[in-house]
Amino acid sequence: MRTEIVTAKLLNPEDLLADKLGVKSGQQVGDLGCGGAGYFSLPAARLVGPNGKVYAVDVLKSALAGVLSKAKLENLLNIEAVWSDLEKVGATKVVPESLDHALLVNILFQSRQNESLVQEARRLLCAGGRLLVVDWKVATTPFGPPLANRLSAEAVKQLVSQFDFTVEKEFEAGPYHYGFVFVKQ
Helix, strand or coil, X not given: CCHHHHHHHXXXXXXXXXXXXXXXXXXXXXXXXXXXXXXXXXXXXXXXCCCCEEEEEECCHHHHHHXXXXXXXXXXXXXXXXXXXXXXXXCCCCCCCCEEEEEEECCHHHCCCHHXXXXXXXXXXXXXXXXXXXXXXXXXXXXXXXXXXXXCHHHHHHHHHCCCEEEEEEEEEECCEEEXXXXXX
16 A cells, blocks of 8 residues: 555544644644655645745655645645655755745655655754654554664654754554654754
8 A cells, every 4th residue: 555545544633733843824834754645744735825835845756746746636725845855964945044834744764765865854944943853753654664664753852853953743643653842952
């Protein structure tokens, strides 16, 4: 089963964005590794409203086209697609230190360059900006990525903290996911 399909049924983007992360009207959000379904980009765009902006960032142009297509259907004009390799620090064409929030949802298990992903998120976040990390628990699940590709919550906490972030919240993001909100110092 594709990760995007699983994400739609097992995570509640509105709860994670509004209640856990605190996304509000007028803010700037980067959905880093957004995928093609817009599961977090579209709810974020609704939350930030017409005075805010969501940057949907992905390495796949087809994923970006999918997000923009869904945004158009919902008349969400505040999403900008950004084609970028997030594993290359400095590659994302978003103004540095301009984001209030950055999202790394179900992306760390896909990469072997996680330090670069966190550094790129840090580069884009303003001081005091929040980073939402949600990923698969290292546990046997009926679907999802191989266990060998998953990072434990403790490993993620150590990884992100080494880049001058502090943990604001740690929580169960769903039955098979853990979540963190980190704050950039």
